[in-house]
Amino acid sequence: MMPDEFLPSVDLDFLESQILGCGKVLLDSKVKVGNTTSYVLDNNKAMHKRLIIIRELKVNEVNFENATSLAIRLGFMGALLEWYKTNKNWKDGGYFEH
Numbered sequence: 001m002m003p004d005e006f007l008p009s010v011d012l013d014f015l016e017s018q019i020l021g022c023g024k025v026l027l028d029s030k031v032k033v034g035n036t037t038s039y040v041l042d043n044n045k046a047m048h049k050r051l052i053i054i055r056e057l058k059v060n061e062v063n064f065e066n067a068t069s070l071a072i073r074l075g076f077m078g079a080l081l082e083w084y085k086t087n088k089n090w091k092d093g094g095y096f097e098h
Helices: 012-021 064-074 077-087
Strands: 009-011 031-033 036-040 051-058 061-063
Touching: 009 012, 009 064, 009 077, 012 036, 012 051, 012 061, 012 064, 012 077, 051 064, 061 064, 064 077
Parallel strands: none
Antiparallel strands: 009 061, 031 036, 036 051, 051 061
């Protein structure tokens, strides 16, 4: 499934700074393979529940759905909404039913 082209993208640097700043991620767990970056949460749950995966659509851009799900999961939704408000990376035309 392709991401909605009208939804905003999020800067990878911003997203990584929020992930590392949340205090829930092992600081030395970052692994980058191609356009995918992963982190591991610092807790005792099963590995598949601890894995954070970010996939870049373009260089240094993460899609809306991936960024928002990470913000909800790691507790930085307020900072992400401020980022959306400040950067206004929304695209026109995707909000109407035809």
